[in-house]
Amino acid sequence: MYRHHALWAIITALSIPASASVVPRQAPACDAPPASYAAVTEPGLPDPWKFVSGKAVATAEDFACRQAEMSRIMQQFELGDLPPPPDSLTATLSGTSMSLVIKVGSNSKTISVSITKPSSPGTSGGPAMIGVGGANIPVPSGMGRINFGNDACAAQQNPNSHGSGWFFDLHGKSHSAGATLAWAWCVGRIIDGLEQLGAAKTGIDPKRLGVTGCSRNGKGAFMVGAFEKRIALTIPQESGSGGAASWRVSDSEYAKGKNIQRAAQIVRENAWFSPRFVTYVNKTDTIPEDHHFLAALVAPRGLFVIENDIDWLGPVSTTVAMKAGRMIYEALGVKANMGFSLVGGHSHCSFPSASSADLTSYINRFLGGSATATNDVEKSKATVVIDDWIKSWSAAPKGINLAA
Ligand SMILES: *[C@@H]1O[C@H](CO)[C@@H](O)[C@H](O)[C@H]1NC(C)=O
Numbered sequence: 001m002y003r004h005h006a007l008w009a010i011i012t013a014l015s016i017p018a019s020a021s022v023v024p025r026q027a028p029a030c031d032a033p034p035a036s037y038a039a040v041t042e043p044g045l046p047d048p049w050k051f052v053s054g055k056a057v058a059t060a061e062d063f064a065c066r067q068a069e070m071s072r073i074m075q076q077f078e079l080g081d082l083p084p085p086p087d088s089l090t091a092t093l094s095g096t097s098m099s100l101v102i103k104v105g106s107n108s109k110t111i112s113v114s115i116t117k118p119s120s121p122g123t124s125g126g127p128a129m130i131g132v133g134g135a136n137i138p139v140p141s142g143m144g145r146i147n148f149g150n151d152a153c154a155a156q157q158n159p160n161s162h163g164s165g166w167f168f169d170l171h172g173k174s175h176s177a178g179a180t181l182a183w184a185w186c187v188g189r190i191i192d193g194l195e196q197l198g199a200a201k202t203g204i205d206p207k208r209l210g211v212t213g214c215s216r217n218g219k220g221a222f223m224v225g226a227f228e229k230r231i232a233l234t235i236p237q238e239s240g241s242g243g244a245a246s247w248r249v250s251d252s253e254y255a256k257g258k259n260i261q262r263a264a265q266i267v268r269e270n271a272w273f274s275p276r277f278v279t280y281v282n283k284t285d286t287i288p289e290d291h292h293f294l295a296a297l298v299a300p301r302g303l304f305v306i307e308n309d310i311d312w313l314g315p316v317s318t319t320v321a322m323k324a325g326r327m328i329y330e331a332l333g334v335k336a337n338m339g340f341s342l343v344g345g346h347s348h349c350s351f352p353s354a355s356s357a358d359l360t361s362y363i364n365r366f367l368g369g370s371a372t373a374t375n376d377v378e379k380s381k382a383t384v385v386i387d388d389w390i391k392s393w394s395a396a397p398k399g400i401n402l403a404a
Pocket residue numbers: 264278279281282
């Protein structure tokens with residue numbers, strides 16, 4: 001998204017003078033974005049298949065441009081801005097501790113990240129699971145592990161903790177990013193470090209990284225997967241509102257009397273979202289996005305969404321939004337790359353053993369290198385009427401196959 005902005009800035013700058021020889025020959029991939037996006041009135045889930053300009057998404061290239069647009073819209077309305085990579089980053093490894101020296105402008109931070117190497121990494125390194133605040137899923141033994149201390153990157157104590165953490169030390173206390181988007185940027189720096197050090201030192205193949213986290217950290221895991229394209233498999237666990245749930249459906253459930261987390265509450269509870277979001281929390285039908293877009297941003301990469309039948313998480317809301325997400329994956333020719341599992345009947349953040357086989361198949365397929373496994377998981381205890389929520393959707397594009 002930022003790359004697109006930067007590219008556009010360069011192309012625009014180069015287009016003005018008469019020196020036509022320096023204008024890049026190939027056409028830019030995407031139409032120039034507007035300076036900002038207008039609010040809408042849309043009671044259902046916004047249409048993934050139409051650009052804000054009204055143009056239809058017809059090709060794989062169009063979808064990549066629409067993803068960039070969805071990303072910008074989510075940043076503008078609820079997440080705050082995702083900064084570009086830092087000006088410099090230097091990684092060193094001492095035992096199981098990776099040290100990162102990160103510089104943004106005149107600000108510098110040194111960050112320490114704990115790494116457990118895969119048990120038999122081979123020459124190109126083995127897979128690793130990044131746990132946002134730790135992992136609550138059973139990570140296969142022998143897999144590498146990285147513990148991302150997300151609270152230190154961007155604090156999540158209360159709404160007033162916005163601005164605390166090393167993300168804000170680097171970018172300024174008044175930076176627009178909410179904590180969950182800040183975490184995505186910070187995980188990007190961990191991956192920078194792994195790439196710089198290389199598999200010979202870390203034992204980790206940066207192309208085989210998963211990310212997980214539960215509850216508030218599940219909201220974060222979903223943001224990391226959506227905004228950090230180097231993640232191969234995203235496993236948000238019981239992320240509920242602000243994660244796998246739809247803002248609109250959660251408001252509808254609240255109106256029906258459910259004890260459910262929703263936008264108007266979430267900005268009073270914590271600093272997970274941008275201060276920008278406060279304007280919209282009592283009118284979520286005016287934002288030109290909703291959280292099925294998070295699945296669209298992860299696509300076509302691996303995504304296994306685990307939810308629970310706890311009212312506060314919004315089982316109807318997560319099922320509607322992720323059903324919509326799977327419709328997007330299906331139209332992209334990669335339906336089985338996204339799974340959704342809500343078996344319920346267990347306590348919050350305790351992984352149900354009934355889901356072990358599904359989890360293992362996603363991990364094997366996207367991190368373990370066993371490409372033969374196919375899975376197509378969609379399980380939910382909640383009964384939903386998806387058609388009520390996608391009335392405004394254009395016909396899905398035909399013939400896109402992102403698996404090819
Ligand atoms: C949203 O509406 C509720 C109920 O009317 C109100 O208490 C709250 O202050 C509003 N929130 C914002 C951010 O406007």
